[in-house]
Amino acid sequence: MTDFFASLSSYIVLAVTLIGWFSVFVFMMLTDRKISKLEKDK
Amino acid sequence: MKALRYFLFIFMTAVICFALLYPIPYIPALGNRARILYFHVPMSWTAVLAFMMSMVYGIQYLRKKDLLYDRKSVSAASLGFLFTVLATITGAMWAKFNWGAFWNWDPRQTSIFVLMLVYGAYFALRSAIESEETRAKLSSVYAILSAVTVPFFVFIMPRLVESLHPDPIVNTQGKINMNTGMLLIFLSSLTAYTILFFWMLQQKVRIAKLNLRMEINES
Numbered sequence: 464m465t466d467f468f469a470s471l472s473s474y475i476v477l478a479v480t481l482i483g484w485f486s487v488f489v490f491m492m493l494t495d496r497k498i499s500k501l502e503k504d505k
Numbered sequence: 506m507k508a509l510r511y512f513l514f515i516f517m518t519a520v521i522c523f524a525l526l527y528p529i530p531y532i533p534a535l536g537n538r539a540r541i542l543y544f545h546v547p548m549s550w551t552a553v554l555a556f557m558m559s560m561v562y563g564i565q566y567l568r569k570k571d572l573l574y575d576r577k578s579v580s581a582a583s584l585g586f587l588f589t590v591l592a593t594i595t596g597a598m599w600a601k602f603n604w605g606a607f608w609n610w611d612p613r614q615t616s617i618f619v620l621m622l623v624y625g626a627y628f629a630l631r632s633a634i635e636s637e638e639t640r641a642k643l644s645s646v647y648a649i650l651s652a653v654t655v656p657f658f659v660f661i662m663p664r665l666v667e668s669l670h671p672d673p674i675v676n677t678q679g680k681i682n683m684n685t686g687m688l689l690i691f692l693s694s695l696t697a698y699t700i701l702f703f704w705m706l707q708q709k710v711r712i713a714k715l716n717l718r719m720e721i722n723e724s
Binding site: 473476477480481484488491492494495498501502 | 510513514517518521522525526537704705708711712715
């Protein structure tokens with residue numbers, strides 16, 4: 464049972480970290496797109 | 506360039522998965538908490554790299570008097586500050602589980618705190634000066650002087666003073682005590698964070714260029 468919770472908690476940490484990284488990546492990609500649009504408009 | 510971004514996405518995702526799931530050997534007093542080194546150390550490394558870049562751009566501004574170098578310098582310094590804060594937060598979380606409190610004024614924590622004050626003063630200096638040229642000149646000089654203190658606070662002081670902080674990656678005997686698997690994940694994480702930093706810096710510089718162009722058009 465302890466092992467189950469230990470591995471469950473490590474998967475929760477993994478999920479939270481991945482969600483954090485995916486959010487950063489999406490934000491960076493959207494910012495990139497916006498900058499490219501502004502550069503074209505200028 | 507776009508391919509590099511998608512490479513980073515896959516690479517960083519793989520690094521995170523391996524960092525959190527790949528079995529590590531038993532390390533006395535640390536256990537699984539040792540996994541923080543895959544994130545905390547690359548964050549510190551990125552901060553040092555950013556502060557050094559800020560110094561290089563500061564030198565270039567003083568040589569060429571091109572305002573773009575000043576903008577590049579402040580962009581690098583702000584990213585350096587961001588990664589310093591992230592390293593401090595992850596370190597404090599680790600300290601809570603290992604030492605029992607988020608903040609203990611351990612020499613490592615004190616030196617990073619002083620480093621944040623040094624760069625906090627850099628941003629305060631920039632916001633206090635209205636003249637663009639004076640601001641660029643003074644902050645470039647300050648960026649050079651403060652970058653000189655970075656290796657002292659990050660690399661030298663923790664090796665001189667007794668601390669509860671685990672050994673640096675390259676320990677005081679000049680050796681790396683890490684098995685091959687851990688070392689590979691650690692080096693991959695360093696690479697991923699470095700690529701991420703350069704991407705962030707490139708975005709900030711592109712925004713700075715747009716701002717400069719707008720200011721020139723307005724004047």
